[in-house]
Amino acid sequence: MEKLHIGGITPFSTIDYPENLSAVFFFQGCVFRCPFCHNSEFQEVKKPYYSFEKFKKFVEERQGFLDAIVFSGGEPLLFDKELVFLAEDSKKSGFKVGLHTTGYSPERLKNLLDKKLIDWVGIDLKSVKENYPFACGIDRNYFDETVESINVLKQSGIEFEVRTTVFKEIANSDSLREILNLYSVLGIETPVFQVFSVDGKPDKEIELILEKFKLENNENFIIRK
Numbered sequence: 001m002e003k004l005h006i007g008g009i010t011p012f013s014t015i016d017y018p019e020n021l022s023a024v025f026f027f028q029g030c031v032f033r034c035p036f037c038h039n040s041e042f043q044e045v046k047k048p049y050y051s052f053e054k055f056k057k058f059v060e061e062r063q064g065f066l067d068a069i070v071f072s073g074g075e076p077l078l079f080d081k082e083l084v085f086l087a088e089d090s091k092k093s094g095f096k097v098g099l100h101t102t103g104y105s106p107e108r109l110k111n112l113l114d115k116k117l118i119d120w121v122g123i124d125l126k127s128v129k130e131n132y133p134f135a136c137g138i139d140r141n142y143f144d145e146t147v148e149s150i151n152v153l154k155q156s157g158i159e160f161e162v163r164t165t166v167f168k169e170i171a172n173s174d175s176l177r178e179i180l181n182l183y184s185v186l187g188i189e190t191p192v193f194q195v196f197s198v199d200g201k202p203d204k205e206i207e208l209i210l211e212k213f214k215l216e217n218n219e220n221f222i223i224r225k
């Protein structure tokens with residue numbers, strides 16, 4: 001595999017794989033165009049430029065310093081062959097492998113899990129079904145695929161996290177209640193609400209709405225800033 005659709009790297013992260021130090025490789029290209037996208041530079045697919053040699057050197061140099069290699073994006077499952085290749089190599093080098101995905105393709109996710117290439121997954125649950133296209137910024141509704149991906153993860157036995165970015169339009173009691181009910185129907189015990197960020201800073205107003213809602217309703221969701 002000559003060139004890879006990697007658009008960027010975070011060489012050191014404490015937040016992208018729970019309780020593990022990781023490096024994050026961001027794939028180019030995304031199926032969605034979320035209005036709250038924090039990684040918009042990775043939405044479009046550009047010419048692949050990152051070489052496998054570069055990846056291998058990076059990973060080998062961090063053996064003993066990092067615990068995990070995480071693939072994010074964009075949507076890493078768009079380039080699933082590259083992802084399989086890189087995950088296999090990361091595992092051979094002794095790293096755990098994490099994946100951030102929209103869950104748009106339960107089949108591709110299952111293929112990776114069946115191959116035992118992924119140890120932890122962070123999956124987005126953008127909204128309730130009727131608002132899914134709006135929350136994803138596209139016409140097609142990927143709600144059913146996402147739910148199927150969550151079911152695939154539940155059956156796999158690996159650890160995973162389901163999270164929802166809370167942006168202005170859903171930062172109200174009715175929408176939050178609807179989303180929490182959805183988590184409950186899906187059997188997810190600890191919902192994660194991620195505060196919408198502007199220029200890398202969490203929106204203070206949304207943060208306060210979430211804290212108030214949590215306190216008043218005695219809910220157990222996690223607020224991530």
Ligand code: SF4
Nearest residue numbers: 030032033034037074
């Ligand atoms: S899924 Fe993620 S990368 Fe893709 S548009 Fe939405 S926020 Fe941006």
